[in-house]
Amino acid sequence: AKAAGGARWSLYDADRNRRELARYALSAAIPAALERGEFYLDYQPLTSLCDGTVLGVEALVRWRHPVLGELRPDSFIGLAEETGLIVPLGGWVLAEACREAATWSGPGRVTPFVSVNLAVRQVHRPGLVHEVRAVLDRTGLPPERLQLEVTESAMMSAVEEPVRALRVLADLGVRIAIDDFGTGYCNLAYLRDLPVTELKVAGEFVAGLRAPADDPASRTDERILASLVSLAHALDLTVTAEGVETAGQADRLRAIGCDAAQGWHFGRPAPPPASWST
Ligand code: C2E
Ligand code: CA
Ligand code: CA
DSSP states (O other), X not given: OHHHHHHHHHHXXXXXXXXXXXXXXXXXXXXXXXXXTOEEEEEEEEEETTTOOEEEEEEEEEEEETTTEEEOGGGTHHHHHHHSTHHHHHHHHHHHHHHHHTTBOOTTSOOOEEEEEOOXXXXXXXXXXXXXXXXXXXXXXOGGGEEEEEEGGGGOXXXXXXXXXXXXXXXXXXXXXXXXXXXXXXXXXXXXXXXXXXXXXXXXXXXXXXXOTTOHHHHHHHHHHHHHHHHHHHTTOEEEEOOOOSHXXXXXXXXXTOOEEOSTTTOOSBOOOGGGBO
């Protein structure tokens, strides 16, 4: 029995090793895939809960892999962050998002901003300010139409550099959002030092609003959300709720005073509407 157990374990290890190897191989293939143009961006609307206008869109990277097919970011972003390949990949995402957004226009309404995810490594890189400036110059996108999404964990290290860099960018007019707010460390000191304009509240709290309003757990999530909204408003920040899948969730978020929402109820990630192109 012992031998069999041992064999099972090594089989399991072999399996896990194979998966790890596959992950590494995938990540090592990123530079060549960038050259071959295998990445593209989908955009998901951030919709005002007051009047339904699309305030902005979040750029979400996808990989059209020649053998494996369409790959979601979850299967390659994590490892790209570990290996540092997120720097060239994230640089491409930033440039492509700004290039596309610069071609959008909407006569008679506000043209949506584009919101780009920045990995921790990108935020901590000394060249960030220069890179963003260069992309804005090259594409002609007004800084107010770019939002950068950074996670709480990017702000947690003792290093001053990221805060300084984001402050320079905010002074240019670039919007700064905290992504997945409420899931990181409970240290809000960075909100005092950072020129943040928006908090994006993680979908896990919003998921609780799917249950009936008299469900105790659902009420707790609603109270957490309501306090995040009042914290944000006290600091002059707007709040976007993520992962909004139903009209019922949207109604409860609106009642709490949440400013905007993102999720399948308002639109799945997709290519930008043709009517936006100039
Ligand atoms: P995220 O920044 O939290 O992005 C939102 C994710 O939630 C997206 O998954 C989106 O498709 C999904 N989503 C949107 N609405 C709903 C909904 O109503 N219900 C549910 N269940 N999910 C919804 P996606 O596109 O697979 O991206 C996953 C993560 O990959 C992102 O999470 C982000 O952390 C990362 N990511 C994507 N693109 C980039 C990028 O260009 N750079 C970096 N650094 N990370 C990226
Ligand atoms: Ca995001
Ligand atoms: Ca998020």
